[in-house]
Amino acid sequence: MTAVAEAVGSNRIVQGQGIVNLLGDSDLPPEEERELRKQIVRKALEALAMGPVQSDS
Numbered sequence: 001m002t003a004v005a006e007a008v009g010s011n012r013i014v015q016g017q018g019i020v021n022l023l024g025d026s027d028l029p030p031e032e033e034r035e036l037r038k039q040i041v042r043k044a045l046e047a048l049a050m051g052p053v054q055s056d057s
Helices: 002-007 030-050
Strands: none
Touching: none
């Protein structure tokens, strides 16, 4: 999905786990999945706090 985001010109892209479980991994035990979700959300919040990034193209 990051390729799609890049193709449409998104300036802040945070990669998740996959299309079915963007913010988690159902194969992990519940506590580990919760930590994974926290990491992804933190990364997304950091990207938002940075503001837009200008590309060279």
